[in-house]
Amino acid sequence: MAARKNVMRAVKVFQFGGPEVLKLQSDTSLPVPEENQVLIKVHACGINPVETYIRSGTHAKKPALPYIPGTDVAGIVQGVGEHVTAFKKGDRVFTLGTISGGYAEYTIASVDTVFSLSDKLDFKQGAATGIPYFTAYHALFQKGSAKAGETVLVHGASGGVGIATCQIARAYGLKVFGTAGTEEGMNLVLKNGAHKVFNHRKEDYLAQIKEIAGAQGIDVIIEMLADVNLASDLQLLSSGGRVMIVGSRGPIEINPRDTMLKGSSIRGLSLFSASKDELRECAASILAGIEAGWLKPVVGPEYPMEKAAEAHKDIIHSKGALGKMVLIMS
């Protein structure tokens, strides 16, 4: 829907709480880009699990109320603030962050979080690029020190970050194992770079991974649900192996002794804490992957703005991920 007299539709949070606190408003003022900012007409915005934690008020990051959620949008530049020379009105772009919130018809973003969107990708794919691919690269290489020839297990490979990790790891010459919880998810993981896939809802899947990894074990595990898997991950690692904690939804008991003989590392990471240099490196790799054609974001369930609350319910109580969930504005 077009903006009327400088107002737009946006999904706002006025108080922290369940998905029902996401309220679609039709009279939100259009944000105005300041110095080094870009105003974007949003076509699609990625939905990330972290946005549900922030909305519930349980996350370390608590925005001032009211706020509009959403970080990775794709759309068209509508205007630019002072000193912005890299973009102009009409450019197709995607973002890694927004200042005013992405679940809206218009948003502003700092110019250093805005990237040109190649004609090879549509807006939904653009909205599925920022957080998933930057996180995947950051976890694999900047924190996990993964190298070509090593084996990586993407533990939770069927969702936004998982598919991104499989594509990147395959392109960089790793041996890629992935897991998913449904047949459809497993097929998607295989189509997107994994050499082998396992079903994390099957009781014997860890034994299967162990058998295929052999005596060498797994060099790097990119873990999406550490509160469930961390203790068993330690059993799968190679000597010098690393578990990268990308996602966790609660506590878990592990035996520290399981890290000793193999000199295993457990390392947590947050894209929010990545340095500017690290993000620049991620961007260079991701833009090169899009250009080369191997980086193809997989768009999963799509929701209109009216159904943002339903999307937040579904991403947490998922029946089985199939790529990246997105909110569609137009």
Ligand code: NAP
């Ligand atoms: P998503 O699209 O909802 O995907 C969730 C993934 O977890 C799916 O592949 C799902 O598989 C898998 N999963 C479910 N049960 C599992 C189990 N028992 N063992 C292993 N995997 C299991 O979410 P996402 O966007 O990819 O994000 C994944 C996690 O990373 C979330 O916790 C998110 O908060 C976190 N994250 C962290 C950062 C960071 O900076 N640290 C950045 C982005 C995301 P099935 O649905 O097929 O069962």
